[in-house]
Amino acid sequence: MKRLLYIAIIAVTFSACSGDRKINKAAADYGHADAQTLIETAGSMTLLELEGYILGVKATEYDYRESGHEKAADLYIEGFEKHIRENSDSLANIIF
Numbered sequence: 001m002k003r004l005l006y007i008a009i010i011a012v013t014f015s016a017c018s019g020d021r022k023i024n025k026a027a028a029d030y031g032h033a034d035a036q037t038l039i040e041t042a043g044s045m046t047l048l049e050l051e052g053y054i055l056g057v058k059a060t061e062y063d064y065r066e067s068g069h070e071k072a073a074d075l076y077i078e079g080f081e082k083h084i085r086e087n088s089d090s091l092a093n094i095i096f
Contacts (some may be wrong), residue, residue: 020071027064027072031079034060039088054095 038053045053056078064073085092 022070023069024075027069027076029077030060031076032083033082035083039084039091042091
């Protein structure tokens with residue numbers, strides 16, 4: 001009986017870790033995608049629209065944190081910033 005309980009605990013732990021990995025991967029990809037969207041549309045945005053987009057990015061980060069996904073929030077922002085810095089120096093200078 002103890003062995004069955006131990007196996008059940010391990011199974012639950014691994015499934016939770018797998019779910020976290022999926023969320024973290026999705027968050028990083030989402031950060032890259034949001035950055036690419038900004039790069040593609042920034043030229044036609046007003047300064048106010050650009051600020052609104054950045055606020056939306058920060059809101060997404062906040063949503064991850066509020067949902068208890070601290071690592072996903074960090075990966076989202078890191079993905080966003082990295083993609084901007086690697087693909088648009090001029091936009092990176094404006095934002096960061």
